[in-house]
Amino acid sequence: MVTVDTVFDLLSNERRRYALYYLHEQSGPVSIDELVETVRTWENDPPTQNALEEVDALKVELQHHHLPKTAEVEFVQYQPEQGVIQVEGTSPEIDALVTIARVIEQPEDG
Template sequence: MVSLDRVFELLSKERRRYALYYLEQRGGPVPIEEVAEQVTEWETEGVPESIPEELFERVECSLRHTDLPKASEAEYVEYDPERGVVDVTGTPPEVDAILTVAKVIERPDRNP
């Protein structure tokens, strides 16, 4: 059984939640740049062409150095900074349920 405190800690930051939402829907290893692009788009409710490069770089840096390493403390998040990929595998049902509800409430993929 997964600790509820651990799940809430994992989901405590919006950027980390957005990354997990995207990883869950993709299934399989995803390049960090791709995760950063989607997270930046959701955070700004924009379209990729209108997102300033420096904002994208800040989001990517945050994911690489803070959010993905923190997420990888969960045994079902595999982050390989050397290869530049991240994957979510074998997510416990309790985490899936909470993540699904959080995504429905937060709706990062809504149209602006």
């Protein structure tokens, strides 16, 4: 069972929140590349000369830190070998917390 503390810990990092918001809205597996692009867009940072390096760094950070951490809860299925992740089987309470956080934060497409 997932505790409120666990959900708040998952939501404590902006990149992890953005990933969870997006995954929560999808009805199936999402590719890591699609997730990286969405998180990057929602961060709304203007592109720099090192945009490709920044995308690569974001992908590495998500793949090796944030996504494994989210996969510690039973409603996140992360399959690094296939390069996909999805949220499935969340409780109404978890849905409510993620939805409320998303409404408050309102990440927007750049």
